Amino acid sequence: MVIRYLPALFALFAAFSLHAAEPAARTGTYYGAKTIEYPTWFKNSFLDLREDIDEATKNRKRVILMFTQDGCPYCAALIERNLSQREIEASMKKRFDVIALNIWGDKEVVGLDGRAYTEKSYSAAQKIQFTPSLFFFDEAGNIVLRLNGYVPPARLQAALDWVGGLHEKKIAFRDFVAAREVPKQATGAMISEDFFLKNATDLRRRGQHARPLAVFFEQKDCPDCEVLHRRVLADPETRAVVAKFDSVQLDMWSRDSVTTPKGKRMPVREWVRQLGVNYAPGIVLFDRRGKEVIRWESSFRVFHTVGMFDYLASGAYLEEPSFQRFLAAKTEHLREAGQDVNIWRYADEPVAVPVR
Secondary structure, eight states, X not given: OHHHHHHHHHHHHHHXXXXXXXXXOOOOOEEOOOOOXXXXXXXXXXXXXXXXHHHHHHTTOEEEXXXXXXXXXXXXXXXIIITTSHHHHHHHHHHEEEEEEETTOOXXXXXXXXXXXXXXXXXXXXXOOSSSEEEEEOTTSOEEEXXXXXXXXXXXXXXXXXXXXXXXXXXXXXXXXXXXXXXXXXXXXXXXXXXXXXXXXXXXXXXXXXOOEEEEEEOSSOHHXXXXXXXXXXSHHHHHHHTTSEEEEEETTOOOEEEOTTSOEEEHHHHHHHXXXXXXXXXXXXXXXXXXXXXXXXXXXXXXXXXXHHHHXXXXXXXXXXXXXXXXXXHHHHHHTTOOEETTOOTXXXXXXXXX
């Protein structure tokens, strides 16, 4: 009787042995994270922001609150590429007390409202979606400028000069930057893409099947715009997710009028001022109801650009208010599926490129 079942048992054991010998599913490699070492001259604060602002005011300085996170290559770039420049370092040391906060940290922070938070809950309350984000405070505790994400050295220097020189009382920041960056006689044409809607001037979202809207604010003679088009939007995955949007390119200095998603008719340059778009290129994403969800206003590369569009297109923003948490979950999902992830690559670079 036992002999009758031996072939089946042997087959079962063989199948089990083959299954046991199979290698575990490969987890994708994570590229792009970088260790950050903050300058020793950053303020070692007790994180009572009212006291920090009072102390800075007495020393004729202002406060910069820098939101960061571990492994953030954009934060590392800010430290290594920007703060390593003599003029930027001197401006910061002379005019500001710089305080770093970890958006996932648990240290206690006393906000300007007198309430106690953790670094994590305070960052969430401030709706931090990108790191590094910089808040520039005046003497009364007002945020006079907010930089969301990494900006190159010249733009950081402009921010330091504008806030440090108290220019917010005299000139809008975008005009201050434009005076430095925009050529007096800008020539040429902006870089076009086949997914841009032609001659779109009514940006209202109407009808049951309305698509989300991506507005690309650019300008002529714009090197950073060229990087966006040649090294980010050239990526096939980026183009695929952008294709889910109605995309419109506007010259941020144009006097031509558009109807905004809220239904107001105004010149583009006035809409830009109201939105608070300070740099070109800037991408503002609106949902199907015409509500702004998130904006791209930094030197992002492929991963974060794709993530930003996907955050809205997938509807994830309706359930997850934190873009950073959405990105973390997306990264984990991709790696579990065996895909490598590089958060620091351009379209013309391979996935397995080390951070430089």
